Amino acid sequence: MVFEWRDFRLGDLTTWSSGTTPSKQNPSFWGGDIPWISGTVMRSKNLCESELYLTQEGLDNKGKLCKKNSVLLLVRGDLFNRIPISIATKSLSFNQDIKAINSVSDDLLQHYIYYLLEGNKKRLSNIVEFTGLGAGKLDTKLLQDLTFKIPSIDYQESLINFFTSIDSKIELINKNSETLEALAKTLFKSWFIDFDPVRAKSQGCSTGLPNGINELFPDSFEESEFGDIPTGWKLGNLDQIALNPRETAKPFQMDSSYRYIGLEHMPRESIALSDSGTAENLASNKNVFKKGDILFGKLRPYFKKTGCAQFDGVCSTDIVVVREKFKLCRGFICFLLASNTFIDFTVALSSGTRMPRTSWNQMCEFLLPIPQLPLVQIFGEVVSPILDKIRINSDQSISLSSVRNTLLPKLISGELRIPDAEKMLEEVGI
Amino acid sequence: MAVKGNKKKETSAKDFKAVLWASADKLRSQMDAAEYKHLVLGLIFLKYISDTFIEQQNNVLKMVSDPDSDYYLGENSSDHQEALEDRDYYTQENVFWVPVEARWESLRNQAKQANIGQLIDKALVVIENENSTLRGKLDKRFGAAQLEPGRMGELVDLISTIGFGEGGNSADVLGEVYEYFLGQFASKEGKKGGQFYTPAHVVKTLVAVLSPHKGRVYDPCCGSGGMFVQSERFVESHGGRRDDISIYGQESNPTTWRLAAMNLAIRGFAADLGPEPRDTFAKDHHSDLKFDYILANPPFNISDWGGEKYESNPRWVFGIPPVGNANFAWLQHILWKLRPGGQAGVVLANGSLSSNTNGEGKIREEMVRKDVVEVIVSLPGNLFLNTPVPACLWFFTQDKTQRGRDRRGETLFIDACQMGKMVNRKERVLTAEDISKIAETVHSWRNENEYDDVAGFCHNSKFEEIEKNNFVLTPGRYVGAVEEEKDSELFDDKMKRLTSLLKEQQEKGMKLDQQIAENLERIGYGF
Numbered sequence: 016m017v018f019e020w021r022d023f024r025l026g027d028l029t030t031w032s033s034g035t036t037p038s039k040q041n042p043s044f045w046g047g048d049i050p051w052i053s054g055t056v057m058r059s060k061n062l063c064e065s066e067l068y069l070t071q072e073g074l075d076n077k078g079k080l081c082k083k084n085s086v087l088l089l090v091r092g093d094l095f096n097r098i099p100i101s102i103a104t105k106s107l108s109f110n111q112d113i114k115a116i117n118s119v120s121d122d123l124l125q126h127y128i129y130y131l132l133e134g135n136k137k138r139l140s141n142i143v144e145f146t147g148l149g150a151g152k153l154d155t156k157l158l159q160d161l162t163f164k165i166p167s168i169d170y171q172e173s174l175i176n177f178f179t180s181i182d183s184k185i186e187l188i189n190k191n192s193e194t195l196e197a198l199a200k201t202l203f204k205s206w207f208i209d210f211d212p213v214r215a216k217s218q219g220c221s222t223g224l225p226n227g228i229n230e231l232f233p234d235s236f237e238e239s240e241f242g243d244i245p246t247g248w249k250l251g252n253l254d255q256i257a258l259n260p261r262e263t264a265k266p267f268q269m270d271s272s273y274r275y276i277g278l279e280h281m282p283r284e285s286i287a288l289s290d291s292g293t294a295e296n297l298a299s300n301k302n303v304f305k306k307g308d309i310l311f312g313k314l315r316p317y318f319k320k321t322g323c324a325q326f327d328g329v330c331s332t333d334i335v336v337v338r339e340k341f342k343l344c345r346g347f348i349c350f351l352l353a354s355n356t357f358i359d360f361t362v363a364l365s366s367g368t369r370m371p372r373t374s375w376n377q378m379c380e381f382l383l384p385i386p387q388l389p390l391v392q393i394f395g396e397v398v399s400p401i402l403d404k405i406r407i408n409s410d411q412s413i414s415l416s417s418v419r420n421t422l423l424p425k426l427i428s429g430e431l432r433i434p435d436a437e438k439m440l441e442e443v444g445i
Numbered sequence: 446m447a448v449k450g451n452k453k454k455e456t457s458a459k460d461f462k463a464v465l466w467a468s469a470d471k472l473r474s475q476m477d478a479a480e481y482k483h484l485v486l487g488l489i490f491l492k493y494i495s496d497t498f499i500e501q502q503n504n505v506l507k508m509v510s511d512p513d514s515d516y517y518l519g520e521n522s523s524d525h526q527e528a529l530e531d532r533d534y535y536t537q538e539n540v541f542w543v544p545v546e547a548r549w550e551s552l553r554n555q556a557k558q559a560n561i562g563q564l565i566d567k568a569l570v571v572i573e574n575e576n577s578t579l580r581g582k583l584d585k586r587f588g589a590a591q592l593e594p595g596r597m598g599e600l601v602d603l604i605s606t607i608g609f610g611e612g613g614n615s616a617d618v619l620g621e622v623y624e625y626f627l628g629q630f631a632s633k634e635g636k637k638g639g640q641f642y643t644p645a646h647v648v649k650t651l652v653a654v655l656s657p658h659k660g661r662v663y664d665p666c667c668g669s670g671g672m673f674v675q676s677e678r679f680v681e682s683h684g685g686r687r688d689d690i691s692i693y694g695q696e697s698n699p700t701t702w703r704l705a706a707m708n709l710a711i712r713g714f715a716a717d718l719g720p721e722p723r724d725t726f727a728k729d730h731h732s733d734l735k736f737d738y739i740l741a742n743p744p745f746n747i748s749d750w751g752g753e754k755y756e757s758n759p760r761w762v763f764g765i766p767p768v769g770n771a772n773f774a775w776l777q778h779i780l781w782k783l784r785p786g787g788q789a790g791v792v793l794a795n796g797s798l799s800s801n802t803n804g805e806g807k808i809r810e811e812m813v814r815k816d817v818v819e820v821i822v823s824l825p826g827n828l829f830l831n832t833p834v835p836a837c838l839w840f841f842t843q844d845k846t847q848r849g850r851d852r853r854g855e856t857l858f859i860d861a862c863q864m865g866k867m868v869n870r871k872e873r874v875l876t877a878e879d880i881s882k883i884a885e886t887v888h889s890w891r892n893e894n895e896y897d898d899v900a901g902f903c904h905n906s907k908f909e910e911i912e913k914n915n916f917v918l919t920p921g922r923y924v925g926a927v928e929e930e931k932d933s934e935l936f937d938d939k940m941k942r943l944t945s946l947l948k949e950q951q952e953k954g955m956k957l958d959q960q961i962a963e964n965l966e967r968i969g970y971g972f
Contacts, residue, residue: 095826141901144799144919157922195961202968223969298869397968400960407957411950418943425936439940 020166020429021122026159028120029128032081034109037073044073051078052109054092057099060129060182062087062107069108078108081115086128088114090158094143094151100132114155127171130178131163134427164429173433174426181419181440185412192287192408199398203350206394207386210236213245231390241382248384253351255385256344257337259375262303264329269294269301274328276304278312281320281334286353286402288322289409294329301329302336309337309349313373316361321353325406335375341388346395346402357381462625468603469626470633472596478633483584483700484592485626488604490583490707491568493619494541495549496608501540502529539713542575553605556598562587565597581721582706620711627669627708632872641668641701643742643792646875647828647836648675651740651790653884654820654840659689660737660787665725665778667694667718670705672740677714690738692716693731697724726755726774735784743775745794745834750774763811767803772796777808780817780841788819788848789841795823798837798918810916813856813908817841820887822859823920827873835862837920840887849891854908857890858920859883860901900925 034052037044047070056065069078081087083106089099091112109115118125132139138161143151165171205211212222216234224232236243239250264273273294280290288310294301304310304324312320314333323345330336337352339345351357360381365371385391418440425431473481508516509528518524528534535542545551547568555564565587573580590597608618624645631642652675664672673692680689692714696702702722709716719730752768760781766774772793779789798821800806812818820840828836845852864879886903889896898904904923914922962972 141921141925144917144921198965225967225969228968397964400957400964404954404957404961407950407954411947411954414943414946414950418940418947421936421939421943439944 020164022162023122023165024159025161025163028118028123028165029116029159030119031114031116031155031159032079033111034081034113034115035077035079036110037069037076037078041073041076044070044076044078047071047073049074049078049080050107052087052101052103052107052113054089054099054110054112057087057089057101057113060101061104061186062101063104065107074108080106080108082106082117084125085115085117086125086132088116088132088153088158090114090153090155092150094140094153098136098139098143098153100129102126102129114158122168123165124168124171124175126175126179127165130174130423131165131427134423135161135163137424166429170433177426177433177436178419178423181415185415185419188408188412188415192285192405195401195405196286199346199350199401200353202397203347203354203394206232206390207347207351207383208354208356210245228390228393231387231393239384241384244384245386248386250382251385252379252382253337253348254379256340256388256391257309257348258340260303260305260308260336260338261375262336263300263332264294264303265300266297269297269329274326275301276310276324276328276330276334278314278320278331278333281310281312281322284319286322286349287405287409288325289406289413291326291328297329300332302332302334303329304336305338307339307345309345309352311335311337311352311378313361313365315371316358316365316373319353319358321349323349323402323406333372335373335378337375337378341392343392343395343399344388346398347391349402350398351383352378462622465603465607465622466626466629469600470629472592472600472603474593474596476590476592478630480590482626482630482634483586483704484590484597485600485604486623486630486704486707487569487584487587488565488600489607489619489623489626490711491547491552491565491572492549492604492607493623493711494572495543495547496619497540498535498543498548501535501538505529505531505534539715541572541579541710544571544575547571549605553601556601557595558598559594560588561597561601562590562592565601579706579710582703582710584700584703623708623711624671624674627671627704640698640744641704643668643671644828644872644874645671645675646880647742647792647824648672648740650822650875650880650883651792651838652676652679653880654822654838654887655738655740655788655790656683656884656888657690657738657740658683658685660691661693661734661784662690662738662740663693663731663734663736663782664739664741665695665775665782666741666743667696667705668701668742670694670708670716670718672742673709673714673716674712676738676740677712687714693734693736694718695723695725695730697722724751725778726750726771731782734782735787736782737784737787739779739782739787739789739791741775741779741789742792743771745772745836746796747771763815764804764808766808767805769803770800770805772800773805773808776812776839776841780812780843783841783843786844786847787842789839791839791841792836793839795835795837795919797839798823798920801915806916809918813911813916813918816845816853816908817843818856818918819845819852820857820859820890821918821920822883823862824875825862825865825873827867827871828865828875849888850893852891856906856908856911856918857887857903858906858918858923859886859903860920860924862921898924 039045045067047068049069050063050065051067051069052062052065074080081103083103085103087101087103087109089112116128118128139153142157143153212224212232213234213236215222216232217236222229222232233246235246237246241250244250271293274291275294275297276288276291280292281288305327306324308324310322310324310330312318312333313335337348339348361373361378364377364380365373422431422436426433426436469485505528506525508514509518509525511517518528532542552564552568555561558564566585569583569585573583587597607622627642628645648671656679657676658680662673662676667673673694676690677687681687692709694705694716696705696718699722702718706718723730748769750771752766752771752774756765760777762780763777766777776791779791783789818839819842822838824836824838826835861879861883865873865875868874890905901924904925906923910923965971
């Protein structure tokens, strides 16, 4: 090594504190605005939100706050599959299974702790122990006893910047997908749920749309059992433009070359479908889908799991496969199934209290004014590159994450120097 | 060439067992697997003793009618027939005596009758009456079985096909089928199956490390007797003889105890499983014996083992085990039953390595201080049907100067958490390579020939190191981290692949961005 890396015992440079859980029986402690973090919500690097929030009263009652920029590490839970590490981007509360770690030494930058732990995940997973209940735990003393080679403050700074740039890029890409999705959803709602262009034309205003598209919208409404709907649009349902192929594969018909999508691979409230497993060892029947099919999670539909398949494969039978009947209808179907109006309808109809499920038949009970095919197809054309871009984005964030996770251990251990790594990335202009 | 032929035979045997299993399972229809198990295994056993009897009968006939044999009885066939009914010919060969009405052939001829269940029960009763060693060990539940009409007969026909035309080794085939079915039933029963069956690959790991070859083998909670079957197999495959080891066991569950008795009988092992099923803590059936090899897979973390009743028991050499968990009671019972110089291997829940509740930590410390812990192996998860909880193997000996170099004050830790392969979504299996890697590591450590610590896999610990770790025996603490991939070539390749992928994605992304912009412009929302 050209520059000085010194051995430090982690516990000598940091302070550790555990969180708490104020009584869940007391409603006045919960539902405030102080995020309360548990292992389940530690799914990203930066944390400032949660699914549960404490009130000030809850915080005063045994709640615990960590400082802004604390590094949070889950030390009890399902640590065999993943060891969540995050940074609190603001002061927040957290439970007893999580340690908040802060630097108390001039030799260690606070932010560097995060990358230090991330880059040494292998070492951490080697000291995970079993508790009696099948969960894992990380012993605080063992963690604090770990010694690491740590570089100078300047070099720590450079490493933080290096990785933050990759992390920010990943974040930016994900934000870009969110924006694009919101944009397409907005357009869908405006055209097909609020009928804005029809309304504009009926009031003699401009729709702002080019002629080719403008003339596809009628300029008046007619009455229906549903209230006013654009003239000429027929009240109908999903199966006029889509079908449910109902093709199943038996366990012995699938091998590892099949890709498999389960509910666990589908993100909530996002149409990006990039994650998948393999069909090896699947023990039960699965639904077959083709590239371009829309997948709709029918179990607990309020999880809003709609996505557009980017490859052929098989999926869980808790996922309804929806296929377009005519070309270019895909976009319309996708954003219809992702629209809140549609989701709310299926939630209301779905049966079962603990594990409500909807079905293709129920989905087809949803009535909507269906425009003439050319308009449906125009919409499909407009959103088609958006769907593609969202897919490319998720692929890209996966590759960026692999780059980051491949480089991290090498750079954190000093095996690879930043200039070398930068050169690698510069070649592709990251 | 010969090897190739062998392999082929092996797979076909396996296929045949699988086909048989599928057919048997089909006949089960609505019946509970736990109940059905006793019918199927009972029939296999019945066919086995009948087949071995007939085989011996043919041997006797050959002997008495062969002029060159010492047993030659002349040419009169009625003399021959009389000889066939002479029991001495059978008992001297350890073959059970099966009266005419209980022979498989006569049952099979009546398989289509409505009362076939009762007939089978009757056959079992006469067999028990004629063979004292089987008394009380056969489950007579065929008459009362709730199988659909006609199914019992179909089952009899199905079992008839086993060992048929195998050319004189039908007994071996039946033994294999019995074992295979035990495993399959254990899978079927899932959670409950683990109570009578330890997966064969886990047993093989214990056996491979202990390598029993001579003396007394004991299992204080023997389930259906898998430990014994694998031990005998080990002895035989290493050139030993069946009677080089003698088998002692105990089991508290009556139906499981019967399964074990049949399982051992079908293999032709003489075994002492005690006069009746009994809880080992309540009454030790072999209280006057100590053993050379003890293999056990006690039920994990049993809370209602009656610990309060045994607090003053002399067995608790290392400390009184907590009333709420039997783990350390089993371990101490096993140590108590070891002969000086004997060895034990125990499968137990991982918690036993690190728990500090109710004085368990103290007991563990005492075991380390008295230097009886020889090897600890942590196993991967999903090995057991009844629990996803990972388990570990404890190996004990009271004399670390035997079977190799002087290892006093040393303990070997092996971390096998990463081993094994998933055979389906629920079950992981240790492969033959995994098992021999573990066993070879232990043997080379004992003999100091070419043993080296391997980071992330095995580590030889001195007492001081264990003391420093507060007597927690989790191998992960000692074996350290896996050596990082030193192959920079690999890393380079990966980076090249990823960066070119990124480049491609960015280019595509840019094209799409442009298209999106154009489309938005088209509908009146240009940037």
